Amino acid sequence: MELFWAPQTRSITALWMLEEAGLPYSRTLIDIRSGPERPADFLKVNPMGKVPALRDGEAMMGETTAICAYVADKARSAELAPTLDDPARGRYLHWLYFRAGCMEAAFGEKLQGWTTDSTAAGWGSFDKTMDVVESAVTPGPWLLGDRFSAADVAMGSSLWYGLYLLKVIEGRPGIEAYVARCTERPAFQRAMAINAAGA
Numbered sequence: 001m002e003l004f005w006a007p008q009t010r011s012i013t014a015l016w017m018l019e020e021a022g023l024p025y026s027r028t029l030i031d032i033r034s035g036p037e038r039p040a041d042f043l044k045v046n047p048m049g050k051v052p053a054l055r056d057g058e059a060m061m062g063e064t065t066a067i068c069a070y071v072a073d074k075a076r077s078a079e080l081a082p083t084l085d086d087p088a089r090g091r092y093l094h095w096l097y098f099r100a101g102c103m104e105a106a107f108g109e110k111l112q113g114w115t116t117d118s119t120a121a122g123w124g125s126f127d128k129t130m131d132v133v134e135s136a137v138t139p140g141p142w143l144l145g146d147r148f149s150a151a152d153v154a155m156g157s158s159l160w161y162g163l164y165l166l167k168v169i170e171g172r173p174g175i176e177a178y179v180a181r182c183t184e185r186p187a188f189q190r191a192m193a194i195n196a197a198g199a
């Protein structure tokens, strides 16, 4: 697998996921900060020109949560995804999609001061999204109880940068405790070391 990435971006999620999976992969740095030009080879993998993106032979994807789901299914022995016939697969998919469908928009609302109609907005509101997430992570240790999964990589990394990079999450001790559990994982720490070296 080849990961196209850039430091201090959503690539942290993909790096963490690949480090949890333990499968071999290579990394290709994409310079997203010096201008709009992107290598043609990379644009074939993600026509949006955004990172992270992953190529595995003929398989190509450019959405962070798709990378999490793909890698978890590929690394079966790492047990990062409930199997298709496991009822836990429902909640697992729920939280994977929640990152893309609710967290991203909730952060946008908070950072950019959007005024929204909470019935029409898919994420309700920033506060509603955070209330729901805090309830989900507070029993712990993970979103699926005792079982760590790719959904924790997707949600945990999003909450990490909501707390410490974007600084939009405040006064949420349950979320802070969950993120602390995430950051204790050796794979998270390896991903952060790669991120720091790339920066």
Ligand SMILES: N[C@@H](CCC(=O)N[C@@H](CS)C(=O)NCC(=O)O)C(=O)O
Residues within 6 Å of the ligand: 008, 009, 010, 011, 032, 049, 050, 051, 052, 062, 063, 064, 065
């Ligand atoms: N929907 C994408 C968003 C990816 C994204 O916005 N990546 C940013 C970095 S965090 C990027 O590549 N920005 C550079 C650009 O837009 O040119 C995902 O969730 O993976």
